[in-house]
Amino acid sequence: MFSFNHSENHHACHRKRGKTLGVPELIAIALGGMVGGGIFTVLGISVSLIGVYTPVAITLGGMLAALAAYSYIKLGVFYKDEGATYSFFKRTFPGSHIAASLIGWWVMFGYISTMALYAYTFASYAISGFAFADSEMTRKLVAGAVLLIFTLVNVWSVKGMGKIEDVIVYTKLIILTVISFVLVNNSQTSLPVLFEEARDVGLATILIVSSLTFVSYEGFQLVINAVKEMDEPERNIPKAIYTSLFLAVVIYVVISFGAMLAIPTAEIVQNKEYALAAGAGNVLGHWGSDLVVLGALLATSSAISGTVFGASRQMAVIARDGFFPSFLGRRVNGIPVYSIFAISGLAFLLVLAGNLQVILEFGSVTFLLVSLLMAIANLKIRHKTGSSLLLTSFAVVALLVGTMMIFYYEFTFQPEQLLFIVGLYVLLTISSLGFSLRGNKVGAK
Template identity: 65%
Template sequence: MSHIHRKRDKNLGVLELVAIALGGMVGGGIFTVLGISVSMIGVYTPLAFIVGGALAFLAVYSYIKLAVFYKDEGATYSFFKRTFPNSSLAASLIAWWVIFGYISTLALYAYTFSSYAISAFTFADNEIIRKIVAGLIILIFTLVNIWSVKGMGKLEDIMVYTKLVILTIISFVLINNSNTTIPVLIQNNEELNIFSILLVASLTFVAFEGFQLVINAVNEMEKPEINIPKSIYISLFLAMLIYFILSYGAIISIPFDVIIQNEEYALASGAEKILGHWGTDLVILGALLATSSAISGTLFGASRQMSVIAKDGYSPQILSKRKNNIPYMAIIIMAVFSFLLILLGDLKVILEFSSVTFLLVSLLMAYANFKIYKKTSSSLFLTILAMFGLFLGMVLILYYEYTTQVEQLYFIASLYIVLTIGAFLYSFQRKK
């Protein structure tokens, strides 16, 4: 997601593309969802990441097939628009939904960044301070993205590979300091509830979001038909492995009540108990790097998509404005809206909104692939299985909302109503 601009001669290799995808995926994902996951399913958390990863593989299948077929950097939005060329409403809806999905993940990463940044202070649980710090980090990366694309790319490379090293160290240190074993935890835990595991896997779907950023770099790579599938599958497998090992290390070394009590910064609070001061610092550094690179990369990739959508007439024209080829208005508007979302919601509602949105958008991608599966030479079985799995994931989250926090469901529904009205108005105006 970083180096897209600085290498106009097509030399993005698999290594860089994997960095782009992992930079987006291993963002705030693990740091955000670990606490929530343990509070819901305890010892089965690592299993939920495997199931979530399998769901992401299904979603990725159609994305890759469409990406290789269309070779269009507009990714999600362009694929849908080109598969359903006669429906301006379809293009408009997916445009609005996907961009707001990115805005919500931006809010999620900033909120997580801020939770870890202040976790060592006495005001760690102060909501107002947490939201102010989240706003500040968005502001910093907004300025970085507007000022220099090249600097942003260099920074991104360093952040992505450093955070992977740190996450590996944290995982091994946690596993070495285990104070229990999985069989003991399973004995003390309630029976295996398949429904809950599937629900948590759906909720954590957002932790695998970010692979699409590889597709935005299609014009900067050699042999996209080989490099897109290769880099996305490798990075998805690595993300799944990292999440599994890290969550496994966390549950065998950190008492559940500590994770649940501090779910916004679960890893940091647990590390202090086991590893003392330096362990906490390492975890906090890992979290800050992970969320920073994800904030930066999401602003970079999504603002370009936002600018293309505006240029096509599906959103306010002002968003297409560029200076030195940087879509500065789209970057600013994204930053403003993600901060508004932070002010309005809390971690859980932002997480749920993000996951529902990316499940929905991935479902629509699978449907687009289903429509032209012969042209993309896709397996009909895998495409239908993906549609079923993604639909099930969405239904599970909405059902969970309905039965546990109905007011959050209203909040998510009202956001969708506003987005759908906006999309409808712009597609109608464009028809005229």
């Protein structure tokens, strides 16, 4: 059998030193992972497809994320395993080593791809006001630098990371709120006018966009990776996840309303992730643009920090089971240092490789797929987790529809991107198969 729990000595050591993350830090980690590059990139795509109905799709995406979160929370409280997605699947379906290895590889590279996007988005905003703003190499080097900074922060201290994440996340929330209300107060149009000008939009298109916006909520599950660093997980996991999801929906809806009221639709579609900065600059002048840039820098940096924290703990658990190189499972003072450096290094390689839009789509497909698998796992052991049959079944159906919608979108509008995503899955599958054999040997010892 595989060993999913640390030794008694480790637990005793943990109890002596006490837990380091409270509810504010856990909410900050989740919001840090969610309110990152997502809203800055998804907004342009949403407005181009459905216009004024964007807030509706964002809200539906949040409801879909809440359905996904239901199973994550139930499984997280039941297993109390920082391996999260990987460990939940492995422990619910203990006979399938190959499946465990596959899901481990898919999940980790989903995190790595989103980290690459966050770093690239950070760099794009950071150099946007300089003469060398169009320099691709400068942008990639700045992305590497911010990855290194938050790698060192996570290696330095769990408590230090939590406190820094608190400051960054709550500061960025204040800034994004200010931006939103300033845009609304300086609106150039009104909702009735926007609805009047809107073209006919079918329900299917709105559902497609809600599936695409689902990636903007990726990050809530990072709370579960911190289960060893928190008190009372039964109470704190659901409180942190549901609170952060609610706040993320409110932030996204208010920002989208503000953007549509103050910025011409054509400009949002053209500028995409830069739409907020360009729009605020046009409405408020230089300081408005600077405020949006600051909000974007805080949003992406906290997303990097929260993702490094959660994903490194999951990678360490997978490595301990033999599905990644064994050195990635080693810890220094309880911190998975080698996994932290590995995740950041791989994210930087993706930044150097470029083509991050398609990598983001890979991350969104992966998040939908693994959320579906988590709902199926929770459905199987619902009697043990105390889950509702109706709610869990509904979550399975909704996540399946969402996954099919995003594949339909890729097939219809971006077939080359779909080919890249499928190719990446094939490569990861082949790699994971070799480690699944090694994992079998580790488990047999």
